[in-house]
Amino acid sequence: MLNLAEYRPHPDRLVDYLPWAALVAPGVVLNKDGSFQRTVRFRGPDLDSATEAELVAVCARLNNVLKRFGSGWALFFEAERFAVPGYPESAFPDPASWLVDRERRAAFEDSEEPSPRWGGVRIYAKTTARSGFRGEMV
Numbered sequence: 001m002l003n004l005a006e007y008r009p010h011p012d013r014l015v016d017y018l019p020w021a022a023l024v025a026p027g028v029v030l031n032k033d034g035s036f037q038r039t040v041r042f043r044g045p046d047l048d049s050a051t052e053a054e055l056v057a058v059c060a061r062l063n064n065v066l067k068r069f070g071s072g073w074a075l076f077f078e079a080e081r082f083a084v085p086g087y088p089e090s091a092f093p094d095p096a097s098w099l100v101d102r103e104r105r106a107a108f109e110d111s112e113e114p115s116p117r118w119g120g121v122r123i124y125a126k127t128t129a130r131s132g133f134r135g136e137m138v
Helices: 052-066 095-110
Strands: 020-025 028-031 036-042 073-082 115-124 126-128 132-134
Touching: none
Parallel strands: none
Antiparallel strands: 020 028, 028 036, 036 115, 073 115, 126 132
16 A cells, blocks of 8 residues: 555645556556556457347356456446448459448448447455555566
């Protein structure tokens, strides 16, 4: 636990209310409570248009990953949807592939669905009997 009160006894700035203390490694933040935080951004499949079988498969894969974390972890996820720029122009060597692309272009241009982008924050704080909890980098 970092005792930052000795530097400023009364919080009067935004930094006093934020949980972050320092960058300790590339992409790893040490929080003021001693926990470590890592934020990632990824782009996965659009689950709004997935079938039930696809959703079950994604849930099973995600469950297999998450059950390996053990105790002491806090995971936060957020989904953001944003508009995709226009469909790219392409040249095709044969009429069959050109026709497939025309159908895809028509489906893309008719769709109002924005593209998904996902973000996640992993925080690890290991509890100890002596000190309450202590952050540990994994």
